[in-house]
Amino acid sequence: MTLTQPPQAQGLYHPQYEHDACGVGFIVHMKGAQSHSIVQQGLTILVNLAHRGAVGAEANTGDGAGILLQMPHRFMAKVAAAEGITLPAPGHYGVGFFFSSPVAGDREKGRRLFERVVQEEGQTVLGWRDVPTDNSSLGETAKASEPFMQQVFIGRSADLANDQAFERKLYIIRKRAHSAINSTGVDPYLYATSLSCRTVVYKGMLTPEQVGLYFPDLADSDMESALALVHSRFSTNTFPSWERAHPYRYVAHNGEINTLRGNINWMYARQSMFESELFGDDLQRAKPLINKEGSDSGIFDNTLELMTLAGRSLPHAVMMMVPEPWTAHESMSPEKKAFYEYHACLMEPWDGPAAIAFTDGTMMGAVLDRNGLRPSRYTVTKDDLVIMASEAGVLPIAPENVAYKGRLEPGRMFLVNMDEGRIVSDEEIKQQIATENPYREWLDQHLVKLGDLSEATDPAGVNGNGKDPVGAQHAVPLPNPTPLPIAQTAFGYTFEELRLLLKPMAENGVEAVGAMGTDTPLPVLSNKPRLLYDYFHQLFAQVTTPPIDSIREAIITSADTTIGSERNLLKPEPESCRLINLKTPIITNAELAKLKNAGESGFPSVTLPIVFKAEEGEAGLEAALNGIFASADEAIAAGTSLIILSDRPIDAAHAPIPALLAVAGLHHHLIRNGSRTRVGLVLESGEPREVHHFATLIGYGCGAINPYLVFDTIEGMIADQLLPPMEFDKACQNFIKAVTKGVIKIASKIGISTIQSYRGAQIFEALGLNQAVVDQYFTWTA
Incomplete structure (x- = not known):
């Protein structure tokens, strides 16, 4: 750890809790006219957003x-000349702004290593510049971790055809240099705020008022830009640092x-499949592509940058990551709905309250989360300025100069196209992007709905009675059905659960109503056996995340998910949506049978037993888990699309592995192997029956869950008149409806709108479990 980074996990603190709630704003000249006044007005906006940031115990140490800014060529040419460096024309050189070690020897070693990487990538280091700073206004805490500021000038090679090709090369240089310098530890402070031929970022652990004072560069009249993106950070519950100040390289983010944890896991797993014609072999040398130790804003920026440089337009990539609520949107155009449905097969939404301003130096835009949980106001002037910020009034504008004002609406995008000299409306930009490819045609050809899979005879019987023949291939033969009372005993069912929990769910499709709170002891302190789910507690919205009303705001929620084998995220093609669509992750026995038989439709599956020899105890459990992981690896290598984990083979000698342990353990095993996105995980288990059980299973990556013992129990309750006379299928659908609504309600409490986003997000803390178990099977859980 260096003083520029947050501390290691300790006590109630963990670096993964690093979130921001801030003030963000920008000013841009619609026609692209560069001037120093834009820089000064940007700093004015920043100062007027000071109350949205925060300071520490010292009033002069900011978060x-x-x-x-756009690359200020006149200024850069002047300061480079003062160092004896002659810069080529704009676009033919890049500028890197680096935080570096205050120790000259460490800094020099970092420079030499960086220069070696640049040379290996076929580019030329034109020279270095020490950036002047004035820290007289900084507090002692900021000074104690203050890095040395330097800039590097890199000449573009003749074989790079355009600015975007040069940007990709600079990206590879930055990634390679970061990994090389970090691994050697020669300069523990080293961090690139920007490395681009289009933009430059001045930032630090400063207050808004200190930015202009700390960087004298910004006061130079030759510092000109057509845009300025500013940010005042409030690090909620976390530590400020120089690195985590905004803006990042593409975004400034409030929210x-x-x-995040799920987004990181999925992106990390997808890396093994990344290939790009634009990057070629360079991409493999740049891994890891996502900085897992960054803040939520930083990791969002990493992903947006990668997808943009790999070929998508910046607005296109933003639409993928922050989609509108489209599933229940009746008035949305068919083309746009098809766009979102297709891209939902490629990537889960990055969900949560957010106002995000984004730029690549050629355009400026902003987007608001689907719930509109962060404010964003804009003003357009008659002299072609566009000002947007977290609140109105951040820049004094004469009333007679105001052309019009407005606010960014939920899920909407605002884009200033400087090449065309105009504001592009949300409808226009999204319709243009949505019609670039025939997404509806691709979906109709390749996306398979669960209901459209060929009918299969249920291996366990539609009612779980085992009378029908096996209609699918299995890794192990199905056992004789266990009598219902014995199965219920094996999985710890109680009469109270039947009467108080299952009855209202099966009868009315709603969760049971009970008193708030619980006086039962924590599982680790209880003298009664408890299921593994009970050791996990759902994290809740803290400080800045308003919960969503999943009933009154149902239009923005969605239970739709997909399972199957994903393809290369960086190369979208018609077959990228070759997945199975589920309206809910809770499935019936008949639907499970369809999945087991889905090989006929191009989705080969394998069923792995999640049982262990009871007499072997802990050693037997661990060995069984390792066997499951090895079998899964073999199945994926053989081309399996679906892995079904089943605890049906329980008997007197074989006990069920806790379903959550099997699911989470396999999920993280595959993430570490880089193969998680190659397969969908399905669970066939008698264990889950409460909403919290299903929430934890989905939260740890399970794509579909068949609670077969619940359905068997419901059938028994109807026969025993514990439920009123009703159709068995109706009772099962009621239960599924209650669980689905319950999971959406849980997700909404922390501001998550879709189950697809919630899947794998593991928004839980474990209480009472051995840390070694958590690290191995529930990796990155608090």
């Missing part, structure tokens, strides 16, 4: 503030990405 972070900064400004992103929280609550699905």
Whole structure:
């Protein structure tokens, strides 16, 4: 750890809790006219957003503030010449802004290593510049971790055809240099705020007022730009640092990405499949592509940058990551709905309250989360300025100069196209992007709905009675059905659960109503056996994340998910949506039978038993888990699309492995192997029956769950008149409806709108479990 980074996990603190709630704003000249006044007005906006940032115990130590500008060529040429460096024309050189070690020897070693990487990538280091700073206004805490500021000038090679090709090369250089310098530890402070031929970022652990004072560069009249993106950081519950100040390289963000842990896991797993014609072999040398130790905003920026440089337009990539609520949107155009449905097969939403401003130096835009949980106001002037910020009034504008004002609406995008000199409406930009490819045609050809899979005879019988013949291939033969009372005993069912929990769910499709709170002891302190789910507690919205009303705001929620084998995220093609669509992750026995038989439709499956020899105890359990992981690896290598984990083979000698342990353990095993996105995980288990059980299973990556013993129990309750006379199928659908609504309600409490985002997000803390178990099977759980 260096003083520029947050501390290691300790006590109630963990670095993964690093979130931001801040003030963000920008000013841009619609026609692209560069001027120093834009820089000064950007700093004015920043100062007027100071109350949205924060300071520490010292009033002069800020959580972070900064400004992103277009490359100011006149200024850079002047300061480079002062160092004896002659810069080529704009676009033919890049500027890297680096935090570096205050120790000259460490800094020099870092420079030499960086220069070696640049040379290996076929580019030329034109020279270095020490950036002047004035820290007289900084507090002692900020000074104690203050890095040395330097800039590097890199010449573009003749074989790079355009600016975007050069940006990709600079990206590879930055990634390679970061990995090389970090691994050797020669400069523990080293961090690139920007490395681009289009933009430069001045930022630090500063207050908004200190940015202009700390960087004298910004006061130079030759510092000109057509845009300025500014940010005042409030690090909620976390530590400020120089690195985590905004803006990042593409975005400034106000809000929280609550699905971050899942987004990171999925992106990390997808890396093994990344290939790009634009990057070629360079991409493999740049891994890891996502900085797992970054803040939510930083990791969002990493992903957006990668997808943009790999070929998508910046607005296209933003639409993928922050989609509108489209599933229940009746008035949305068919083309746009098809766009979102197709891209939902490629990537889960980055969900949570967020106002995000984004730029690549050629355009400026902003997007609001689907719930509109962060404010964003804009003003357009008659002299072609566009000002947007977290609140109105951040820049004094004469009333007679105001052309019009407005606010960014939930899920909407605002884009200033400087090449065309105009604001592009949300409808226009999204319709243009949505019609670039025939997404509806691709979906109709390749996306398979669960209901459209060929009918299969249920291996366990539609009612779980085992009378029908096996209609699918299995890794192990199905056992004789266990009598219902014995199965219920094996999985710990109680009469109270039947009467108080299952009855209202099966009868009315709603969760049971009970008193708030519980006086039962924590599982680790209880003298009664408890299921593994009970050791996990759902994290809740803290400080800045308003919960969603999943009943009154149902239009923005969605239970739709997909399972199957994903393809290369960086190369979208018609077959990228070759997945199975589920309206809910809770499935009936008949639907499970369809999945087991889905090989006929191009989705080969394998069923792995999740049982262990009871007499072998802990050693037998661990060995069985390792066997499951090895079998899964073999199945994936053989081309399996679906892995079904089943505890049906229980008997007197074989006990069920806790379903959550099997699911989470396999999920993280496959993430570490880089193969998680190659397969969908399905669970066939008698264990889950409460909403919390299903929430934890989905939260740890399970794509579909068949609670077969619940359905058997419901059938028994109807026969025993514990339920009123009703159709068995209706009772099962009621139960599924209650669970689905319950999971959506749980997700909504932390501001997550879709089950697809919630899947794998593991928004839980474990209480009472051995840390070694958590690290191995529930990796990155608090």
